[in-house]
Amino acid sequence: MASTAEHDTLAANFASDPRIYFSTETGRWQFEDDDGKEMEYDTATGTWVPMIDDDLLKAQQAAYKMEGVDEDAVAAPVLKREAKKRKENPMDVDIAEGSAAKKSRSKKNDRFNGSTTGEAPAAPARRSKNTAVYVSRLPPDVSVDELRDAFSKFGLIEIDDRDEPKIKLYADAHGNFNGEALVVYFKEESVDLAIRMLDDAELRLGEPGSRMAVRKAEFGHKGKDGEEDAKAEYKPRTAHDKKKATRRIGKMQSKLNDWDDEDGFGPPSEAPETASSLALKARVVVLKHMFTLKDLEEDPTLILELKNDVREECETLGDVTNVVLYDLEAEGVMTVKFRDSVSAQACILVL
Structure with a gap:
């Protein structure tokens, strides 16, 4: 606040202007122009400066506000300083921790959990690939090789650890083949094509009795004992199992890259294209x-x-x-x- 002599001098200078008055709240000379804009006299510089009130402060904050930035979040240096205090005085965590820091961490937790209750959101269901077809109405003397020859025309059949095609022939309670089989492809796209081409088609041309029913596998078909296959007990995969799976997938990918059968369903070869290959x-x-x-x-x-x-x-x-x-x-x-x-x-x- 200005001294009494300085105050008297300013009062004499401002006496001619009725818009200037002395505020006992701020201890400063204030001035309001015809537009309603309020100014206050800065004795240090001898100039009138705009008064900073709550409305002006909010307007300035809005002008410099950046989208996506949480204005209420505590600055990183403040959080770092408070973290240092917690390390130095672990018994005074609740006292030393400011309410703003608590609020910031609460907001971050809510955003991470996706809710205000602190409960983690349920993970989205992962869609598993279905690369198998279920075949029924097969002749009683059908073989794995015969099925492989028929179904490999519409996609690469997956192989197991013994390099055998993944084709399973189902048996009844007495161990006899019951006319049903499972064929597992390497690619999911092969399933629809096999169903489209082989469903209600003759496995052996000219033999109406060999008409097959082909549909997408549902993994609940009958096993050897006549009951539906139960889910196998989960066994954690060992490093050896993972290596075997990696080798098997590598072999399948190599076969897929080399696959170019005479029916033209595989990828094209690198040889110059002939009229038949273009067709x-x-x-x-x-x-x-x-x-x-x-x-x-x-x-x-x-x-x-x-x-x-x-x-x-x-x-x-x-x-x-x-x-x-x-x-x-x-x-x-x-x-x-x-x-x-x-x-x-x-x-x-x-x-």
Whole structure:
């Protein structure tokens, strides 16, 4: 506060301006202009400066506030200092710890736990891969090799630690094969393709009795004793088991990279592409003798009917993007364009 002599001098200087008054609360001379802006006289500099009130302070804080920054969080140096105090005086933790630090840690815990109750949120359910198909209605004399030859056309079959294909033939209570089997693929995508191509198909061409039922495995099928397979007791994997699994996966990946069978379902080879290899990549299938020009003349609505029938039939093999009917072709030509080449090859095999 200014001295009495200085106060009297300022009072005499400010007496001519009725807007200037002396505040007994702050002990300073204050001034309010016509716009309502309040100023106070700084005796050290001899100038009028804006008064800093709560509203002005909040406005300044809002102007410099950064999105994503917790303004209430205690600064790192403060937390570090309080942590040092706790180490030096472990008995006075509750007394030395400021309420702001407690609040900051509480907020961090709530954000970490995802709730205000301190309870950890439930972990999201992890979707396990299902790379197996369950096959039923198999002939009583079927063999693992026969199943491997049939199902390996639609994907790489996984191998076990003995380099044997993972194909299981189920038996009844007397130990006899009951016509059901499990085939495990290396890739999940092979399951849908195998179901699409082999369900209700003949394992042995020309033998109606060998029609199979193929569906996605549910891991609850019957075992040797006729009861559903129970979940095996969990056994922690040892380092040796992990090494064996790593070696087996490495072998499977190597086989997958080298896989290029004559049906064209594997990855393309590095050899120069021939006409036949390019055909395997094609997504368009050409169908002939689907109609005659006379049929179209007699029934103009046949064009739309044929296109719908062909699309409906081919969509059981894969996604169809376009169907074209060439109404001037004497050979009755239609084309079907699939979204991928695998579906196109499947269409060729079936039709």
